[in-house]
Amino acid sequence: MVKDYKSDIRILAEHLKLIYKSEDSTEAFTKNLCELKAPRGYNTIKMDDLKGKNAKEVAEVIIESYTGIYWKAKVMEALKMSNKNQIRLNLKKALNADKKKAPNKAKAGSGEVNVADQKNFEAGESSKTLKSQKSGGDVKPKIESDSTEPSIVKVQVSGEAVGHKQKTEEEKEENVKSKTTRKQPPRGKKHFVIEKRNSLIKVITHVDPVLDDLMEEKLLTQEQYDTIRKKSTNQNKMRELFDYVRSWGPKDLDKFQRILRKHNLAPIKNLLEKCKQKK
Incomplete structure (x- = not known):
């Protein structure tokens, strides 16, 4: 499953x-x-x-x-x-x-910060700040080792803490860039379901269970699901479905292929074997 x-x-x-x-x-x-x-x-x-x-x-x-x-x-x-x-x-x-x-x-x-924990943290740091002002010393916020994002609080921080925050922001930007890049398919090579679009439209007979699983995986919205289900034939449903599929990234296309194989094993195996024979 x-x-x-x-x-x-x-x-x-x-x-x-x-x-x-x-x-x-x-x-x-x-x-x-x-x-x-x-x-x-x-x-x-x-x-x-x-x-x-x-x-x-x-x-x-x-x-x-x-x-x-x-x-x-x-x-x-x-x-x-x-x-x-x-x-x-x-x-x-x-x-x-x-x-x-x-x-x-x-x-x-x-690694998301719980709202209640955030408030408790801020309350504790505010107390430390007041003590620091009375004693004339600097207070550095304690950053938990397993936290992925440092909490932003109104306390006096050292240059080292500021540097840590800037580094974290840079890492977040890099992660966003890498995720965006990862969604792009390799140049010159089409995914199996994209390459075999016309064949899949003809051979896939169990479309509704495929749509149900795509909804479960949140690959289709309720509106898209309803639009496809209104089509009268399996081929028209598949054509409508591919209008949404063509914008998906490699990981989502892999899920789509597994779902197609789950409900239409024989035709998918035949297409895969034909691909191997051509190679």
């Missing part, structure tokens, strides 16, 4: 365990789930797919079958049909709580 759904699988499995304590509840839930109509471009989950599996294995089947776009809606509907409203509400709360944690984890990993 393109995205890691371990967290969703864990949360769903925990709530399914409550249902799987009773054989009648298990049978009712799985029956209702399998009777639900699959989204366009997806295969309906069958009873045989869930037979003999525990809660975690069932969670994996559901999420792998419907991906991140549809599985929540289908599970919520099946729980409602099975009169498991309390479990449905608890599952919804757990998923929302997990979703709120994700941005905080991402910020922590990227």
Whole structure:
């Protein structure tokens, strides 16, 4: 799968365990789930797919079958049909709580400064400044070794601290330049999906699941997604999609290729083999 759904699988499995304590509840839930109509471009989950599996294995089947776009809606509907409203509400709360944690984890990993920590830092430094003015000494702000950006505070700083700030600003500019440069494809060499645009338009038959995964990866906006889905044929959808794809960088094109391969394995393998034969 393109995205890691371990967290969703864990949360769903925990709530399914409550249902799987009773054989009648298990049978009712799985029956209702399998009777639900699959989204366009997806295969309906069958009873045989869930037979003999525990809660975690069932969670994996559901999420792998419907991906991140549809599985929540289908599970919520099946729980409602099975009169498991309390479990449905608890599952919804757990998923929302997990979703709120994700941005905080991402910020922590990227080195962003928490607003509360920033205020505490400024309050502490202001106190040090007052003490320094009374004693006549200079105070240097303490910079944590694992911080990627120094906090800007109104305190007296030495020339060394100013130099450190200037160096950091220069590094940030270099990082921006390198990211911009990295998005440009190598000169004289087209990416596979760009080079094989016309062939892909003809051979890709499972377009809707591809669009769902592109939305999940935030490669398409909701407006772009809706515009493409309105097209009447797969070929027209692919043509519209390529209007957006041509502005993507190499990394996004790599993701696009993996998603195409995931839902249209045979045609992608055939095109790749033809490319190798030409070389």
